[in-house]
Amino acid sequence: MTPYIQAEQISKRFADYMLFENISFTIFKDQKVALIAKNGAGKTTMMEILAGNDEPDSGIITKTKDVKIGYLRQNPDLDDRLTVLEQALKSDNPALQVVREFEKAIKHNDHQAMEKLTVQMDELHAWDFEVKVKQILSQLKIDNFDQLVGSLSGGQQKRLALANILVNEPDLLMLDEPTNHLDLEMIEWLEQYLDRTNCTLFMVTHDRYFLDRVCNEIIEIDQNQVYSYKGNYSYYLEKRQERIEQQQASTEKAQNLLRTELEWMRRMPKARSHKAKYRVDAFYELKEKAGFRRREDNLELSIASSRMGSKILELDQVSKAYGDLILIDDFTYKFSRFEKVGIVGKNGTGKSTFLNVITQAIPADKGTIDWGQTIKIGYYRQDGIDFNPTDKVIDVVKNIAEVVTFEDGNRMTASQLLTRFLFPPESQYGLIEKLSGGEKRRLYLCTILMQNPNFLILDEPTNDLDIMTLNVLEDYLAAFDGCVIVVSHDRYFMDKIVDHLFVFEGDGKIKDFPGNYTIYRNSVEEEEERAQAEAKALAQAKEVKTTPTKPKQQSQKLSFNEKREFEQLEKDLAKLEEEKTSLENQMNSGELAPEALIEKSQRYAQLKDELDEKELRWLELSEKA
Template sequence: MKPYLQVENLTKYWGELALFEHINFTISEGQKVALIAKNGTGKSTLMDLIYNINSPSEGSISIASDIRVSYLRQTPDLDPDDTVMQAAFKSSDELVETIQQYEEAVDSQNHDLLAEAMEKMNRLNAWDFEVRIKQILSRLKINNLEQRISELSGGQQKRVALANVLITEPDFLILDEPTNHLDLDMIEWLEKYLGKAKSTLFMVTHDRYFLDRVCDEILELDDQTIYRYRGNYSYYLTKREERIQQQTAEVEKAKNLYRTELEWLRRMPQARGHKAKYRVENAYKLQEKASQGRSDETVELNVQGARLGKKILEVDHLSKSFGDIRILEDFSYKFSRYEKVGVVGENGTGKSTFLNLVTGAIPVDSGTIDVGETIKFGYYRQDGMQFKPEDRVLDIVKEIAEVIDLGNGQVMTAAQFLNMFLFPPEVQYSYVEKLSGGERRRLYLCTVLIQNPNFLILDEPTNDLDIMTLNVLEDYLKSFSGCVIIVSHDRFFMDKIVDHLFVFRGKGQIKDFPGNYSDYRDWKEEQDKLERKQEKQEKAEKAEPAKQDKPKPRKLTYKEKIEFEQLETDIAELEKEKASIEEAMNAGNLSPEELVEQSNRHGELQDLLDEKEMRWLELSELA
């Protein structure tokens, strides 16, 4: 396979901190590769280095010169004054440039430029490009193509940027968190799209189902080293555990050998100068190996939640609208102790609005929300991070609590608590502006949990969190002794946590589904099949009486038979002439005047063919 990307001895420092050192890997044509690592270890930095947005401290990156590359950044940089359509077209890609050249040549009536542009359009199969753009934007639920980028939400802008990299169908596609800001239907569509795409793929994502179904290889960046796993996410989990066990066994073996060698070194110190030099050197190597413990700190979220009373939360005949858009209509529900509810639905159906209503952040139109006296909400919002860039990590936590109650008489200082959240002492005294996006999310989660809530409301908590942190958060939520409402597009996360779902269907309608997300998808697919079958049956039943009452169809008259036979001859001749013109235009031997003349004739032929084929179809019904 042809190598598309080669990374050799790559090193990158962030100040004095080494994100990774001397890493090596290759991605070849046709591979679909995912990168997994903890937040703050340089995933997005590595992506920027590959696309030449940033420079490495050491090492080299080589990308094949004859391939087309597209890159979706975690935070896309779009021109706020562009329309959606202009932003989708904006690219340095040869395909987009060719279309722009063709449009300019048509406007200027420059025959030389027009001939060159048409040849490129044919070679790149660019004639249906605009149709492809609209199809992809439609699947990503961006429908107002004349809307300005500045008028879009952050999530909508990310989807426009995603459309921009997909429509050019590049040879090599680099994606940084492509599933962020997509609803579940969009994720499943993108999953299928990338699974069928011919593009070679390198991506960062925390969506584990997405990883499992799209990627055939995993790269793990761990302890500043790259580890390669030739399989999907399920295969990676198995092999990673084997690697860790093997590394642990090797370290234990080195420790035992080092103890023996250390005893040997300590004996007869007056004779040390005469001892075998290689054995002394070997002892120091064993010392280095024995000191290599795994830095696999875990976030053990054992925060003590406030006591829950008998009355939790009761929603009675709740309604909410924004203008003509109905978010909730006459919704009632009574929450029980320890209940864990998932909230799913398309973007714009009111999921976040529902959370804001429950917590009293926005007023209801009608109905009541009755909150139990003992309830203490912990609300993790999509836009809830209000940290100042100049704030220090430790000071942010200390402002909320100097000491954290873990329950059972155990307490922890703010510094100890942050260390448990994978913020080592040197990071605790860092400024927020130096944290990665995922580290800021982890810090925000920390500030929510240390307030001892007993009713957690989490709005897209999985965005920008690494897989390691997600696993720990899942374990915490499963054992959390309180109530939980989660809005998330992470299907794996939802399947592990929730007891049932609130499915937002739009127009104020909510369905309470008894099961997790995978259960719901299976049920919905069956319902869709039944609905299609019922529609087909109803159409057949409606058509049956009409078929019985339908008069006996007439046959072709003699004149129509002659016309029908002549049409077949005419269509064949027109098709032959059309093919001849297309061949001449693609050959590139026509003069500009001949090219324009043949182009006009090609359009006339197409109109004639459409007319005659339509008449042929009418007569064929009677034949």
């Protein structure tokens, strides 16, 4: 196996906090590896170090010569002045550079440049790259190729950066949370794309289905040590539990042995100098092993919700549109107690708008929204993190309440609450700007839940949270004594939480589906397969009906119809060759307008396919002539 990147004994400290220490691992060619660790353990920092954008405090990073790396950051650094297509084509790849220059020549109507670049496009087979770029952008729901990068949303910029990296076809693909800002359809497309591609993959993601289906190795950083698992996410879960149980059993065994050794070591001081040195050394090793305590910083979410009455939320013929874009059309629904609803649909179909309408953050165009008097909303917004970076962590909670009183009468100070949310006392006086993305989201979640809501509205709550925190949040929501509406692209999360789905189908249509996401997706696939089977059967029936019956024995010589076809083919081939020569002269003349040049180029590609097909048929008939 060819090693692409090797990390040897690398360590990194952030201020007074050790992210990781003496970590070693290797990424080999053809591996698809995921990095798993808790928030704040340095996953993104590790990616930056491997990509060459940061340096470890100690240790060595070795990269195989000429390995081409494509790195998708959580927050990509793009050129705001470029158009979408120019940014997507930004590359060291000669073919993509020619495509980019060709697009620029068309934009500026530079006939001389177009004439020169057309030849280079043919030589480098760059027409295929141009088609591929536009296909990937379309799959990622970016259709306006002339739009300036600076006018795109953060999510669109992330998708554009992903498109640019995929088009470049690197040897090693490094992705930091690639599924953030993708809808479920895009995630499934990316899953299939990465599963098919031959590139080596190293990524950080919290999407467990994505991990399970794409990766064949998991690297976990846990308690400043690195563990490698040769398998997907399901295999990792099984083997990780075995490792933890073995560690605990080993600690218990060491503690039992330590009692015997301790008695031996406490014998008379005079005798101690005569003890074998190897046994004294073994005692101290045993003492260290017996004293091992696995530090499980598990998030504890046991906050009670406020009591709710019989009336929850009633929507009657609610509609919302922006001009001709209809997002919600005459939607009526009455919520029941303890209901947990998932919202799915393509980006732009109105999911976040729906949440803002029902919370009356934006007004509906028509219809009524009636909340029960006992309902207390906790709204976790996708873009709701609005902390002052120079504030201290504890100040964020104290600004809401110094002491939190829960529904069951229990009281908790701000510091105690933060400790429960995995912010130990020593970190509570640190600045917000020093927190990782996942830690900021965990703090934001704390500020929402500490207000004792009984109706939770969660818009993409899983972004940037580590898998361990997600598991605890899922258990909390499953037992939550209230209503939940959740918008999420995390299919695993949705499957564990929701009872049914609101499926946003576009044009304001919202379908109520009874089941979780996997059940819904399976039903969609079954419908698609049924439709394809019916279409295939219909096509076959038409073919049988229209196809003439062939004679039982066919002559080896040309039939009358084949002779006529053979003669016609000779005429067609001559005409096609003339057209091909004419097109080549026109494209090389430099006199064509940009639109005409593109049209001629497309016809030229079609013409070559027609010639190949007719020449092959001519050869078949000529053998019988």
